Amino acid sequence: MRMFVILLVLVFSMAPTAHAIKERFLENELPDLVDEWGQIWQTAPTPPGALQWSTLINVEIKKKSVGDPYYDIPIITPELREIDGQIVKINGYMVPLEATELQGHFILMAYPHACPFHVPGGLGGFIEVRADFPVKFDYEPILIEGHFQLLTDYSEGLFYRISDAHAVK
Numbered sequence: 001m002r003m004f005v006i007l008l009v010l011v012f013s014m015a016p017t018a019h020a021i022k023e024r025f026l027e028n029e030l031p032d033l034v035d036e037w038g039q040i041w042q043t044a045p046t047p048p049g050a051l052q053w054s055t056l057i058n059v060e061i062k063k064k065s066v067g068d069p070y071y072d073i074p075i076i077t078p079e080l081r082e083i084d085g086q087i088v089k090i091n092g093y094m095v096p097l098e099a100t101e102l103q104g105h106f107i108l109m110a111y112p113h114a115c116p117f118h119v120p121g122g123l124g125g126f127i128e129v130r131a132d133f134p135v136k137f138d139y140e141p142i143l144i145e146g147h148f149q150l151l152t153d154y155s156e157g158l159f160y161r162i163s164d165a166h167a168v169k
Contacts, residue, residue: 043110043121044141050089051148053110055079056160057124064154071154072123080150088148089168090127091141102134108144108162127160135167143168 043053060075074080092108108127111120119125129135129144146165151158 044091044093047089047091047143050091050143051083053090053092053121053125055083056127057110057121059124059159061123072157073154074124074159076150083148084150086148087145088162089143089145090162091143092127093139093141094135094137095126096137100134101137103137104131104134105129106131106135106137108142112139123157123159126158127162128158129165130161130163131165131167133166135165 043057046052059077059080061072062075063070064073090108092110093112094103095107095109095113096103097105097107106129108129109119109121110125114120129146131144131146135142135144144162144165145168146162149161149163151161
């Protein structure tokens, strides 16, 4: 019994030490990688004159039942109505929809894509892009310019589209 108590004391006295080592390791290896949502990435940087992702991400969402399924419906802000139909530039991360190096139809995301089951930034954090000239796939952020459109059919889970798009250098 005495040996069991000594073993417990040793185990519990080592736990804070192991935790401290882990914390020290994380501080040294991963500095400043957590954003305001607790994620380890940042949105693509916004160049001067480009649309900010916060305008799209901060949209409120309500749920609407359509028979058995339900749809997520954005509550469109005056700021979003103002840019509907306008030519915009936005910097983001490409998610290819075709198995080719050049993409004519793809998704542009605010955050780097990492998990297929979780879209960082929520439903406002990505845009469907239809390019008039194919865009070369890249893991780095790309600046896209085209006609911004607020969608009205939410059955595919999309709120926004940029058409007649092209990459800006």
